[in-house]
Amino acid sequence: MGRARASRALAAFRPLYATRLATFGSTVVLLFALMAVFGPALAPYGANQQVYTDARQPPSLERPFGTDHLGRDVFSRVLLGTRDIFVLAGLGTLVAVLVGTAVGLLTTYLGGATEEITFRVFDSVLAMPALLFALLLLGTFGPSRNNVLAVIAVAYVPIVARVVRSVVLNVKTKDYVAAARMQGESLSRILLREILPSVLPALAVEGALRFSYAIFLVASLGFLGAGVQPPNPDWGLMISEARNFVSITPWALYFPAAAISLLVIGVNLMAEGLATALGRTP
Amino acid sequence: MSAALRIEGLSVAYGTGVGARRVLRDVDLEIAAGETYGLVGESGSGKSTLALAVMRQLDGAARIEGGRIRLGDDDLLARTPDQMRSVWRTRLKLVPQDPIASLNPRVRVGEQIGEALDGARGRRDRVHDLLARVGLADPVRVARSYPHQLSGGMQQRVMIALALGGEPELLILDEPTTNLDVTTEATILDLVRDLVRERGTALLYVSHSLGVVAQLCDRVAVLYAGELVEDAGVEDLFATPLHPYTRALLDAVPSLDTGTGRAPLRPIVGAFPQPQALPSGCIFAPRCPVATDLTHEVRPPLERAGPTRRVRCHRWRDIADGTLDPRQPAEVRAGADEPAPGAGDVVLELVGIEKEFPIRRSLRDIVARRPARAVRAVDCVDLRLTRTRTLGLIGESGSGKSTLAKVVIGLVPASGGRMELLGVPLAHDIARRDHSVLRRLQMVFQSADEALNPTMTVREILRRPLQRLALSSRDGVRERLAALLESVRLRPEHADRRPGELSGGERQRVAIARAFAAEPDLLVFDESVSGLDVSVQASVLNVVRDLQVERGSAYLFISHDLAVVAALADDIAVMYLGALVETGPTQAVLAPPYHPYTEALISAVPVPDPRVRRDAIRLRGDPPSPSDPPSGCPFHTRCPRFLGDVCVEEAPPWLEGEDGNRIACHIPLDELVRLQGSVAGARPPVSVEARE
Numbered sequence: 001m002g003r004a005r006a007s008r009a010l011a012a013f014r015p016l017y018a019t020r021l022a023t024f025g026s027t028v029v030l031l032f033a034l035m036a037v038f039g040p041a042l043a044p045y046g047a048n049q050q051v052y053t054d055a056r057q058p059p060s061l062e063r064p065f066g067t068d069h070l071g072r073d074v075f076s077r078v079l080l081g082t083r084d085i086f087v088l089a090g091l092g093t094l095v096a097v098l099v100g101t102a103v104g105l106l107t108t109y110l111g112g113a114t115e116e117i118t119f120r121v122f123d124s125v126l127a128m129p130a131l132l133f134a135l136l137l138l139g140t141f142g143p144s145r146n147n148v149l150a151v152i153a154v155a156y157v158p159i160v161a162r163v164v165r166s167v168v169l170n171v172k173t174k175d176y177v178a179a180a181r182m183q184g185e186s187l188s189r190i191l192l193r194e195i196l197p198s199v200l201p202a203l204a205v206e207g208a209l210r211f212s213y214a215i216f217l218v219a220s221l222g223f224l225g226a227g228v229q230p231p232n233p234d235w236g237l238m239i240s241e242a243r244n245f246v247s248i249t250p251w252a253l254y255f256p257a258a259a260i261s262l263l264v265i266g267v268n269l270m271a272e273g274l275a276t277a278l279g280r281t282p
Numbered sequence: 283m284s285a286a287l288r289i290e291g292l293s294v295a296y297g298t299g300v301g302a303r304r305v306l307r308d309v310d311l312e313i314a315a316g317e318t319y320g321l322v323g324e325s326g327s328g329k330s331t332l333a334l335a336v337m338r339q340l341d342g343a344a345r346i347e348g349g350r351i352r353l354g355d356d357d358l359l360a361r362t363p364d365q366m367r368s369v370w371r372t373r374l375k376l377v378p379q380d381p382i383a384s385l386n387p388r389v390r391v392g393e394q395i396g397e398a399l400d401g402a403r404g405r406r407d408r409v410h411d412l413l414a415r416v417g418l419a420d421p422v423r424v425a426r427s428y429p430h431q432l433s434g435g436m437q438q439r440v441m442i443a444l445a446l447g448g449e450p451e452l453l454i455l456d457e458p459t460t461n462l463d464v465t466t467e468a469t470i471l472d473l474v475r476d477l478v479r480e481r482g483t484a485l486l487y488v489s490h491s492l493g494v495v496a497q498l499c500d501r502v503a504v505l506y507a508g509e510l511v512e513d514a515g516v517e518d519l520f521a522t523p524l525h526p527y528t529r530a531l532l533d534a535v536p537s538l539d540t541g542t543g544r545a546p547l548r549p550i551v552g553a554f555p556q557p558q559a560l561p562s563g564c565i566f567a568p569r570c571p572v573a574t575d576l577t578h579e580v581r582p583p584l585e586r587a588g589p590t591r592r593v594r595c596h597r598w599r600d601i602a603d604g605t606l607d608p609r610q611p612a613e614v615r616a617g618a619d620e621p622a623p624g625a626g627d628v629v630l631e632l633v634g635i636e637k638e639f640p641i642r643r644s645l646r647d648i649v650a651r652r653p654a655r656a657v658r659a660v661d662c663v664d665l666r667l668t669r670t671r672t673l674g675l676i677g678e679s680g681s682g683k684s685t686l687a688k689v690v691i692g693l694v695p696a697s698g699g700r701m702e703l704l705g706v707p708l709a710h711d712i713a714r715r716d717h718s719v720l721r722r723l724q725m726v727f728q729s730a731d732e733a734l735n736p737t738m739t740v741r742e743i744l745r746r747p748l749q750r751l752a753l754s755s756r757d758g759v760r761e762r763l764a765a766l767l768e769s770v771r772l773r774p775e776h777a778d779r780r781p782g783e784l785s786g787g788e789r790q791r792v793a794i795a796r797a798f799a800a801e802p803d804l805l806v807f808d809e810s811v812s813g814l815d816v817s818v819q820a821s822v823l824n825v826v827r828d829l830q831v832e833r834g835s836a837y838l839f840i841s842h843d844l845a846v847v848a849a850l851a852d853d854i855a856v857m858y859l860g861a862l863v864e865t866g867p868t869q870a871v872l873a874p875p876y877h878p879y880t881e882a883l884i885s886a887v888p889v890p891d892p893r894v895r896r897d898a899i900r901l902r903g904d905p906p907s908p909s910d911p912p913s914g915c916p917f918h919t920r921c922p923r924f925l926g927d928v929c930v931e932e933a934p935p936w937l938e939g940e941d942g943n944r945i946a947c948h949i950p951l952d953e954l955v956r957l958q959g960s961v962a963g964a965r966p967p968v969s970v971e972a973r974e
Contacts, residue, residue: 175733178693179796181712183747184720197737 015204015277022273028266032259035079036086045073047080047233056249068238068252069245077233078259084234085263088145089214092152096214097207099153100160101199105191107161108168119165122158130155130213131220138226148227152214163206167199201278208271212264219260235260284354286452286484287313287336292349294328294335296557303557304347305331306508310584313452313501316482320499320516322489322531324815325786326554328508329488333456336486337376338366354451371398375445379457381437385429391440392425398447412443417473419903433904435466442473454486459494463678463842465901468886471498472900490815492535493845493888496520497895501590504528507555507565510584514591516892524593524601526570526608533609534820535890536849538872547849548610549821553785564596572597572608628705629804629836630690630723632665635699637682637689637860641909657909659685661860661916662699667804670830672837674851674868676844676883680905682860683840684728687808690838691725704803721751721800728809730789734781740767740792741777744799751800762799769832770795770825787818791825798829806838811846823850844887848872856880859908859916866943875954877945878923915948923949923957 016026035042045051055071057063065074107115125133134151141147171177172195180194221227222236230237235256242252294306306328313319323329334340336351338358351358353374361369378384386394395409406425413421416439429437438458445453455474459467475498478485489495495502496516503513504527512525523529533548552569561567563578570577576596584594587602600606637660643652659682667673677683688694690701692712701708703722709715715723727733734743744766748759764774770791781789790810797805807826811819827850830837841847847854847868854871856864856879864877871880885899901920906912912919918929925948934946947954 175727175729176735178691179725179727179733179793180746181693182691182720182724183750184715184717185746185750194735197735 015274016270017273018277019273021269022276025266025269025271025273028262029270032082032263032266033086036083039079039082043073043076043079045076047077048072048231049076056245059251065255066249066251068242068249074238074252074255077238078235078255081233081235081238081256082259084228084232085215085218088148088218088228089152089211092149092218093156093207093211093214095149095153096156096210097160097203100157101164101196101203103157104161104164105168105195105199108165109172109187109191109195119162122161125155125158126162130217134217134221135224135226138221143221143226143229145228148218148221151221152217155217156210156214160203160206160210163202164199167202168195171195171198205271205275205278208267208274212267212271215260215264215267284315285312285352286315286317286354287311287486288350288352289332289336290350290352292332292335292351293347294331294340295345295347296343298345301558304508304560305344305557306335309349309505309508309510311503311510311513313484313486315451315484316478317501318478318485318487318499320487320489320495320502321505322492322495322502323505324490324531324554324817326507327505329490329505330456332505333376333454333486333488336452336454337370337374338363339376372448373451375448375450375453377438377441377445377453377455377458379460381434381441382429384441385437387429389428390425391427391429391432395425395440395444395447398444412446413440415446415477416440416443417469418443433466434462435470435904438462438466438470439473442470442477446477449481450483452484452486454488456488457490460490464844464886464888465678465882466904467494467888468898469900469902471888472898474498491888492520492531492816492890493537496890496892497888504531507560508557509565509594510592511566511594512592513584514588514593518588518591520890520892522602524587524591524598525566525595526572526601527566529601529608530569530610531816532890534816536820536823536845537890538845538848538884538887547820547823548612549824550610550817564594570608571610572601572606626671627669628666629669629703630665630667630708630838631702632663632690633700633702635663635665635686635689635701636660636697637685637694638697655909657907658911659860659908660689660696661911663857663860663862665855665862665865667836667838669803669836670834671852672830672839672850674847674854675838675840675857676842676847676854677857678883678905679842680859680908681857682908683842683857684808685860686857687725687806687838687840690804690806691723717751722803723806724797724800724802724804725806725808726790726793726797726810729813730786730793731781733793734789736781739778739780740772740784743781743792744777744796747796747799766795766799769798769829771821785818787814787822790814790822794822794825794829798833801833802835804836804838806840808840809842810839812841812843819846826850844883856883859905859911861916862946863917864943864945866939867941870939870941870943873941874958875939875945875951876958877947878921878949878954879917881958882922915946923954925949 017023050071052071054063054067056069057067059066063073063075065078067073103118107118133155137151137154138147177190177194180190218227219236222234223240225240228234228237238256239253242249246253289309289311292306292309293304295302295304297303309332321329321332331340331344335346346359353369358369392409395412396405399405399408409425410421413424418424418436418439424432424436432440459470462470471494477483487495487499499516501514502516502519504511504525506527512519512523512528519528520532523532530548530550534550536547550569555561555565555568563580564570564573564582567573567577582594582596584592585598587593587598597606601608638656638658641655641657643654663686665673675683675686685694689696692710692715695710703719708719741763744763745759748754748762752762754762763777767774767776772788772791776784776788784792811822814822823846839847839850851868853866854868855862856871856877858879864871864880872884876884882899882901885896889896899922903920906919914930914932915934918924921929928948934948937945937947937951939945939951945951
């Protein structure tokens with residue numbers, strides 16, 4: 001019994017390894033996730049531990065990614081920054097997916113004026129580029145980790161809600177939903193048991209895709225100085241700081257940039273693989 | 283006489299090696315010039331594959347393993363796809379089942395037909411000519427239309443016009459009328475018949491409907507699981523079928539004459555064999571009532587059983603001389619025949635039920651202050667349903683049958699009128715009905731694919747109504763779930779499957795089980811058997827009938843298939859444009875005097891007996907839009923027995939017939955009887971021209 005359950009649980013992850021590219025993407029994401037978890041235990045130096053004698057060291061065996069102009073270990077900072085970006089982008093996406101799903105399910109199923117108004121408002125939010133929207137909000141409320149998280153959620157709720165809506169519009173007219181109404185099922189049960197399972201594949205793909213955009217957004221905000229503030233080891237922030245010394249310590253810029261690219265590409269490939277396996281187009 | 287088409291030893295497979303699905307095996311057939319050849323079989327028999335193989339349009343996964351296909355003297359299989367082009371252009375044409383999928387939605391119909399014609403000169407006239415020949419009243423307008431602007435029947439006529447463009451030697455029609463109303467189907471079949479008579483085109487008509495084939499074809503071949511099992515002249519085949527499968531198919535079809543005899547239909551036991559796991563002997567052996575050891579071990583050859591007929595059965599001689607009865611065993615009925623307690627009690631009463639759907643006004647309408655318009659889907663319907671009886675509701679698509687079903691269930695709240703369930707007023711909106719009401723009213727939908735949640739198992743689907751409506755305890759649910767599955771003749775192991783793992787008939791039976799879970803007093807069936815193959819349909823109908831005898835529920839059985847309704851219903855109500863035009867006991871409705879609309883519906887039903895030809899009373903055109911219904915009698919625009927101004931100006935009175943039937947018509951009953959003859963079937967032909 002326990003074994004059957006375990007194998008069923010494993011089977012849920014099969015779409016992540018459906019194609020070769022998806023396998024690559026999922027593995028990259030898994031490695032970064034491990035870094036996020038074990039980073040503090042593995043990092044040889046603290047994020048802001050400065051060794052002046054070692055400043056501006058190029059990559060070597062002791063300092064795999066070299067050191068920056070202040071003598072901080074770039075490898076340790078990239079490693080420690082992983083958790084930051086995972087938590088911010090991940091939590092932001094999670095909130096966006098949860099809220100977006102709830103709003104999308106409920107308003108679309110009920111239909112009428114509520115749906116109309118909700119989605120017109122969402123449309124107007126979507127009219128603005130996410131980064132601009134985020135800058136606007138952070139400029140108003142001040143840069144802080146909590147605000148970055150909230151901004152990601154607010155920027156992505158409309159997108160998730162629209163994806164959910166497209167599926168619900170199709171499913172809600174199905175006869176099995178009518179059959180559930182004929183059984184006197186409650187609204188929440190119809191939404192959660194009858195409709196939500198059909199939304200999940202689309203949601204998994206969209207969630208993964210949103211996660212990759214959120215990583216990008218967090219990094220961009222850090223780079224522009226509107227997100228995570230120094231001296232935190234944020235990847236975007238690291239690039240922004242290293243930019244001024246690019247001719248002296250180019251490695252301090254390359255490695256966090258590579259980390260962002262690799263993670264975003266990994267998440268994207270994973271999303272694409274999910275989409276293929278679940279028969280959807282991202 | 284040279285053959286128009288000769289197929290020898292044709293085999294088609296999907297995939298290769300051990301897992302190959304050999305969907306056609308060693309098929310031989312020959313269509314003489316000018317012959318109309320019917321190919322019948324259930325879904326999965328390979329009939330469409332055969333049609334596509336002849337067209338050389340099989341999809342990429344399919345492979346022709348062997349055999350020859352000759353069109354005239356030409357070996358089609360020897361041609362390259364490029365060389366097929368000229369054959370497709372002129373000599374061989376296909377009319378597919380779904381015209382809208384085959385017509386380009388962005389190109390005007392006339393242009394599409396014109397493209398297929400040679401030479402530019404006079405092309406437009408020739409297009410109009412073709413459209414007129416397929417019976418389209420206004421060819422100029424039709425030629426200018428886009429496909430979506432035409433009704434289904436007109437689209438199919440356009441497809442036929444397209445096919446006739448090249449003056450083909452062989453025309454293949456693949457279920458061309460399956461998606462159409464019976465009245466439209468009848469006119470299309472008339473057209474096909476006339477075209478064949480007039481031009482002598484050879485025709486391969488692929489269909490699942492024995493009725494259509496009986497009425498149209500000269501020869502019929504029966505295909506079962508990829509093999510030709512019988513091939514004979516149409517009269518021989520229907521009068522003395524030699525193969526047990528043919529016999530079983532004929533027995534499984536309900537016909538109008540079955541009436542309310544309530545004799546159980548004979549479904550075919552067992553299931554269709556899978557093409558990758560075929561029995562080693564005769565492919566029909568596992569389901570054959572007269573199979574012997576020889577049948578199970580040795581595949582019978584296709585033998586000549588007469589100058590013009592062939593059959594693939596070891597025992598055809600015994601069947602031919604009458605010493606062996608190849609019929610399927612009649613199913614033993616579960617309940618006794620005496621009426622259940624409370625028979626005749628009124629379960630549901632509808633008084634003046636109306637449903638209007640408002641049409642959204644455009645901004646222009648609002649500015650111009652045009653009044654809001656509405657589609658009257660159901661117009662003042664009175665009906666009464668009683669315990670242990672079945673009311674059959676018939677009508678064309680768009681007549682409001684399904685809307686009425688949803689109104690009764692409360693999914694679409696009525697806009698007017700009164701409903702009473704067991705003498706208690708019934709709320710119009712399902713959200714205002716409490717559990718005690720919900721459990722008494724259930725519905726079985728048309729498509730079991732959409733009626734069962736694909737993400738749930740059968741157990742989960744059936745458990746909920748038991749818990750919620752039947753209020754069973756945990757142990758009670760387990761027991762009753764098993765009993766439910768048994769009552770619809772499913773096995774316990776079906777409980778753990780998901781809808782995707784079940785066949786169409788099994789899915790529909792799960793849907794029926796769900797509706798029965800709470801032992802409702804009234805069950806609505808909305809076209810619930812329409813999508814099923816005849817043999818499956820027969821077994822589902824038997825289940826439905828037995829459950830009624832056992833439980834004593836009242837049924838509202840909605841179908842466009844008059845024969846199915848006749849086989850099941852005690853009473854019939856005929857609906858046209860949202861209003862009832864005739865009601866009464868089944869025998870009375872199916873015998874004169876008829877309402878002219880009922881008469882046309884009955885006349886349109888293709889009878890699975892080539893010797894019976896019904897009077898051709900045809901309805902022209904399509905039903906008018908319910909947003910702007912005709913004045914007076916709603917049927918006057920299409921009525922074959924139109925009287926004159928009185929029909930246009932006054933709503934018809936309800937006439938009370940002798941046998942308890944009521945007809946809404948201006949023509950007096952005795953006059954209707956005189957016009958329509960006294961006995962159905964043996965009527966003198968009436969020559970009443972249908973009005974445009």
